[in-house]
Amino acid sequence: GIQVEQSPPDLILQEGANSTLRCNFSDSVNNLQWFHQNPWGQLINLFYIPSGTKQNGRLSATTVATERYSLLYISSSQTTDSGVYFCAVQIKAAGNKLTFGGGTRVLVKP
Amino acid sequence: NAGVTQTPKFQVLKTGQSMTLQCAQDMNHEYMSWYRQDPGMGLRLIHYSVGAGITDQGEVPNGYNVSRSTTEDFPLRLLSAAPSQTSVYFCASSYGQTLNTEAFFGQGTRLTVV
Numbered sequence: 001g002i003q004v005e006q007s008p009p010d011l012i013l014q015e016g017a018n019s020t021l022r023c024n025f026s027d028s029v030n031n032l033q034w035f036h037q038n039p040w041g042q043l044i045n046l047f048y049i050p051s052g053t054k055q056n057g058r059l060s061a062t063t064v065a066t067e068r069y070s071l072l073y074i075s076s077s078q079t080t081d082s083g084v085y086f087c088a089v090q091i092k093a094a095g096n097k098l099t100f101g102g103g104t105r106v107l108v109k110p
Numbered sequence: 111n112a113g114v115t116q117t118p119k120f121q122v123l124k125t126g127q128s129m130t131l132q133c134a135q136d137m138n139h140e141y142m143s144w145y146r147q148d149p150g151m152g153l154r155l156i157h158y159s160v161g162a163g164i165t166d167q168g169e170v171p172n173g174y175n176v177s178r179s180t181t182e183d184f185p186l187r188l189l190s191a192a193p194s195q196t197s198v199y200f201c202a203s204s205y206g207q208t209l210n211t212e213a214f215f216g217q218g219t220r221l222t223v224v
Contacts, residue, residue, distance in 0.1 A: 031212075041218050042217055042218070045213075096158060096160060096166070096209045097143070097168055098202075100145075101152055
């Protein structure tokens with residue numbers, strides 16, 4: 001079946017630190033998105049990035065579709081970055097659905 | 111634009127009761143879907159629709175019904191609630207029918223079945 005694996009599962013950072021979150025997927029994708037689920041449960045779109053590199057402020061993401069992985073970079077982390085980061089993919093062979101990874105839980109300490 | 115709006119935000123049901131979770135979007139998106147999120151897990155697809163009059167099952171459809179009579183609305187019905195349906199429910203929409211565009215999520219409905 002389709003596999004979307006995120007690592008690490010948990011991450012504790014000191015405010016100001018940088019970090020890299022990884023998403024591996026098992027097949028070719030049409031769609032890959034990164035979301036941040038804040039402590040109130042809201043899912044916030046970070047990046048729509050089936051391939052290439054994008055940057056938005058302190059966050060950036062890179063997807064290497066041919067090697068089936070995506071990376072999310074958080075620079076100069078802030079306490080507001082705490083929450084769970086999800087990668088979600090639409091596998092070409094699997095039809096019209098997003099498959100979510102298990103998430104990376106991030107805690108940024110002041 | 112309001113984006114994707116879900117109502118209610120919170121609901122408590124007794125086992126066997128029925129209810130409808132509402133989802134509306136004002137972005138003229140063809141694709142709409144329902145997910146559930148259980149503690150410590152990612153989201154799992156329940157049902158989806160690629161346009162008015164068209165619906166299909168996702169990974170975990172049992173116990174849920176959907177219909178799509180308009181482009182804007184995609185309600186999720188629980189006909190006889192069970193404790194296993196305690197979860198947080200998210201509705202999402204995206205442009206087009208093939209999900210190869212960005213998906214936008216509502217704020218979620220937290221449902222408890224006692």
